[in-house]
Amino acid sequence: MKPLVLVTLLALLALGLCRRAADRSVSADDSPSSEAFVSKRASAEVVRRHKRNYIYDSSVYGVVWDPLEAKREVCELNPDCDELADHIGFQEAYRRFYGPV
Secondary structure, three states, X not given: OHHHHHHHHHHHHXXXXXXXXXXXXXXXXXXXXXXXXXXXXXXXXXXXXXXXXXXXXXXXXXXXXXXXXXHHHHHHHOHHHHHHHHHHOHHHHHHHHHOOO
């Protein structure tokens, strides 16, 4: 008798839980699966690229202009300065050959 009562109570409990879950998700907008999807506008906000400060007079946009590039090229044209730059660094080699950077 006890197992029969226990099985009946468990069946009623399961039936009540199923009905309560069915009542909660009546519309598709309120379903938990709709929370997993994002609108196109919201997703575009997430992946929007930030604008960079491009140098428009360069041949390739997005290349950062290095203020020491001209001096680096001068040092590369001098074989002694270029060799010294490999050992102690560009700025120190340029300073020794041409003065302050």
